[in-house]
Amino acid sequence: MARQGGTRIAENERGAEGAASNPLAEAVAARDARALDMVAEAVRHRNVLLAFQPVVTAADQSRTAFWEGLVRVLDETGRVIPAKDFIAAVEETETGRELDCLALERGLRTLAQQPELRLSINMSARSIGYRRWTRTLERGxxxxxxxxxxxxxxxxxxxxxxxxxxxxxxxxxxxRRGVSFALDGFGSGSIVLRHFRAFTFDILKIDGQYVRDIHRDADNQVLTRGIVELARQLDMFTVAERVEQAADARVLAEIGVDCLQGHFFAAPTAQPPWAARKGTRRAG
Structure with missing residues (x-):
């Protein structure tokens, strides 16, 4: 037994050495570390902005129901650091909490400047009770x-x-104070039904995996109809995320989804219509 145990230990050590000496693994780890360092530095210097994407009504796709403010982190040259390179890694860190604070701060400022605007801002559940985030919200x-x-x-x-x-x-x-809540990416995880009933979300956002190519995916059409019906029973407004084709937008409207969001309508932009109007007034 001791001999077999020693063999297993040796094999594990060789495996660990192999992983450590894998040039690709080392390159990926180094890239991730650089991205996290850049994000932490950007947050320290408040090099963060919001990009705004419209959420349109399915019945009249020329009308915007509200906008989503998506946080963008800039490196030292002013270029956007792709969220996929860091968002999962910062979720459990202090940097993630500070990023939530900056996103909320900029969102609240935009709402104060644009009295006709309705805006959604993403937050992590881990930011609940985070003092700076709470103070930012209360001030706003x-x-x-x-x-x-x-x-x-x-x-x-x-x-x-x-x-x-x-x-x-x-x-x-x-x-109770008037703030609304959206459940983002519904269907991407494993939400427990008994908890889902206890949540009081106002808006249910259907994950893009059910939306993409829905016009030719009968299974996703059935699933999305079920989600819409569930949302209606619980008095929730529905939004389909990542709509990229006219055919998908048409099917989603027929199914009964309330609102649509995605690149088919507009990509997120740091220069939304109200910013353009403000610039025009200044030029005038």
Whole structure:
């Protein structure tokens, strides 16, 4: 037995040495570390902005129901660091909490400057109770009572399930003040039905995996109809994410989805219509 155990230990050591000496693995790890360092540095210097994407009504796709503000992190040259390179890694870190604070701060400022705007901002469930995030929210809501009714906070399905009781209590307290909540990426995780019923989300955003090519995917059409019906029974508004084709937009509208979001309508932009109008007024 001792001999076999020694053999297994030796094999494990050789495996670890092999992984450590794998040039590709080392390159990926180095790239990830550089991206995290760049993000932490950008957050320290507040090199963060929001890119805005419209969410249009399915019945009249020329009308915008609200906008989503998507956080963008800039490197020292002003270029956007791709979110896929860091977002999962910072989720559990202090940098992730600070990034949520900056996104909320910029979103609240935009709402204060644009009294007709309704805007959603993403947040991590881990930011609930984070003091700086809470102070940022309280300052923004105190600035103008109307802001709460135009603010939507988006929480990802996986994040909501990390601490469902905490999320439920947090949402209830803010909903009483007028803030709305969206469940982002519904269908991408494993939300427990009993918790789903207890959540009081106002908006349910259907994950893009069900939306992409739905016009030729009968299974996803059935699943999406089921999601829409479930949302209606629980008095939730539905949004289909990542709509990229006219045929998909048509089918989603026929199914009964309330709103649509994706590159088919507009890519996220740091220069939304109200910024262009403001620039025109200044030029005039």
């Amino acid at each position: 809501l105190a600035r103008d009572r109307g802001i709460a009714e135009r603010l939507i906070l988006e929480i990802a399905e996986a994040g909501a399930m990390l601490m469902p009781e905490v999320v439920i209590a947090f949402m209830g307290a803010l909903q």
